[in-house]
Amino acid sequence: MTLIQLANPSRVLALSERALPWLIAATVLAFVVGGVQAWLAPDDYQQGATVKIMFIHVPAAWLGIFCWLLMSIAALGTLVWRHPLADVAAKAAAPIGAAFTLICLLTGALWGRPMWGAYWVWDARLTSVLVLFLMYLAVIALWRTIEDPTRAARAVAVFTLVGAINIPIIKFSVDWWNTLHQGASVLRLGGSTIHPSILIPLIAMLVAFTLLFLTLHLAAMHNEILRRRLRTMLMMQAAAAR
């Protein structure tokens, strides 16, 4: 299934209808496996059982960032390659990315209260992720304000690409500034610094969260295509009634 074949909305609808049940099953299975591993993972010697918030907080953070990168590629698809369904992908992804970023911020606050003594600090990592969340909300607002979906798509694409500069800032904020937030311990030069007994459940939960994102995104794309068909039919009906 090449990218150009996926430019056909009907084919994407058919594909999503066939693939969604499998994706849902895979997501549930991955959460069961990941959840069991997280449950059985050992407590941290310093943080105790509180460290297990990490199994939700870190995958949510990774997916919030991954979703903006996906939206950036979709933005290039809209502006550069003129792929007809790139804007459907971008529009479907925005609320999901916002939700994951919000989960990351909330679980981080709940983790910070026992660990740092504060729900929120204005350090570089937290501030840049908050800015990412604000940009998600701005994108959603921009989608809803411009009525024609095609024109909205191009405006959102420009804004998404400009906002993509925040992603390396988030990733490297713990290196460039003196932050309270944990430094990079998984994706870093020299390999991960987390013990495998906690790293393996973390990877398992990341796989589960990614499958959840893909399921939600595919379902949202399916709905968006149907929504646009409905809008076109309503417009045709209104024009025929004259």
Added chain:
Amino acid sequence: MGALTPLAALLVRDMQLAVRLGGGAFIGVLFFLMVVTLVPFALGPDLALLARIGSAILWLGALLASLLGLDRLLASDYEDGSLDLILMASTPLELAVAAKALAHWLTTSLPLVVAAPLLGVLLNLDGRASGAVALTLLAGTPALTYIGLIGAALTVALRRGGLLLAVLVLPLNIPVLIFGVAASNAAIVGPLPFGTPFGILCALSLMSVVIGPFAAAIALRQGLD
């Protein structure tokens, strides 16, 4: 006007319009003054407190004044059709919007920079602090204007796009605000040297002077066809 290049003519035209339209260039300064006056009413007249946060209040006021001036950047040209003429002209659109943003900066933001030391008196800032704030505003307001240019281009065709413009532009302005206030405070209090945040502030301005016109041109071309 025959001796001027098209870009220079556009610049002069925009500056003349900005000075004459909608209350003139000083409406931004007036708003700046009002915001700076509101804060002591909210906080109480504690002069020591005002002196400590004075540079932040001045930066916030300048940011908000610059934000509110943005809908005069492209919207009035869109409404009377001049924006279509600019799009169809042979001058590259990127340079044309860069010239418009330069005119906007000269007429809207430079008065804010000049007014900042005077308003610093209201906030019990001494000469050195006010000078530091004015210098950081001079370096940082181009970033605010050119990032705002992107938001203005994205919302140019919307009739009630004012709040959406602010929502789009404010997340991108946050780094400018952070480094602007950091540089102002570093000049007064330390311990950071002034050069570090000031250098980053200048870098942000230079980057936005390049990225802003290109992003705005893409947005205008896509949004106005």
